[in-house]
Amino acid sequence: MSENPLQLLFQSFGKVSECVQTHLSRFIVPSSSSPSLTKNQNPLVSLHSQPAADSHLLQPEVIKNGKSSSPTTKEELGRATWTFLHTLAAQYPDKPTRQQKKDVKELMAILSRMYPCKECADHFKEVLRANPVQVGSHDEFSQWLCYVHNVVNRSLGKLVFPCERVDARWGKLECEQRACDLQGISNGFGQ
Numbered sequence: 001m002s003e004n005p006l007q008l009l010f011q012s013f014g015k016v017s018e019c020v021q022t023h024l025s026r027f028i029v030p031s032s033s034s035p036s037l038t039k040n041q042n043p044l045v046s047l048h049s050q051p052a053a054d055s056h057l058l059q060p061e062v063i064k065n066g067k068s069s070s071p072t073t074k075e076e077l078g079r080a081t082w083t084f085l086h087t088l089a090a091q092y093p094d095k096p097t098r099q100q101k102k103d104v105k106e107l108m109a110i111l112s113r114m115y116p117c118k119e120c121a122d123h124f125k126e127v128l129r130a131n132p133v134q135v136g137s138h139d140e141f142s143q144w145l146c147y148v149h150n151v152v153n154r155s156l157g158k159l160v161f162p163c164e165r166v167d168a169r170w171g172k173l174e175c176e177q178r179a180c181d182l183q184g185i186s187n188g189f190g191q
């Protein structure tokens with residue numbers, strides 16, 4: 001008896017799909033060091049596969065069900081951002097140029113618009129409105145930053161930080177052989 005044409009079509013589609021999967025699987029290597037993956041679960045892309053020709057490229061995170069396996073939390077983002085800002089303040093010069101003052105003001109304004117947590121950005125906008133950024137010197141900026149960080153701390157029910165200890169808590173970026181200096185100049189701000 002002759003076969004149903006639809007059945008033939010499905011069979012062909014099945015073969016093509018199998019073929020594509022086989023070819024794709026050559027490019028997708030299961031991660032040996034990924035404890036959350038069982039034998040039969042192949043990640044879409046492996047982070048830890050053996051070095052390939054393009055191993056100098058940054059490999060993407062392991063993706064499961066189309067989602068990143070480790071989303072960033074609001075707290076992690078906050079800690080990383082405060083670290084960035086307090087380190088920036090630690091390196092801010094005693095006598096900033098006009099451009100440096102302008103840059104810091106703009107950075108804060110941009111942060112209040114583009115910070116990836118909208119609730120935080122909106123709150124920070126209000127904090128900035130009530131406490132305009134002070135950029136006249138290293139001391140001014142680092143004390144201002146400490147103060148506004150404490151405003152955020154208070155709003156979250158956290159302890160406030162003693163701002164007289166801010167220079168002890170936050171130092172300049174440690175960098176061997178002054179490799180982090182801008183244009184080889186000592187304070188990291190091009191001065």
Ligand SMILES: Cc1cc2nc3c(=O)[nH]c(=O)nc-3n(C[C@H](O)[C@H](O)[C@H](O)COP(=O)(O)OP(=O)(O)OC[C@H]3O[C@@H](n4cnc5c(N)ncnc54)[C@H](O)[C@@H]3O)c2cc1C
Binds near residue numbers: 077078080082146150
């Ligand atoms: C601009 C901005 C706005 C934010 N707004 C919100 C918000 O509206 N809602 C929300 O849920 N989260 C917000 N966050 C995140 C929040 O501030 C914290 O980062 C997060 O809750 C993690 O807190 P943490 O206790 O680990 O310490 P963090 O507050 O992240 O502080 C990191 C470290 O900085 C030191 N530190 C603490 N206070 C000061 C200070 N005043 N001066 C100097 N150093 C200090 C401490 O050693 C502390 O361990 C915001 C973050 C930023 C950068």
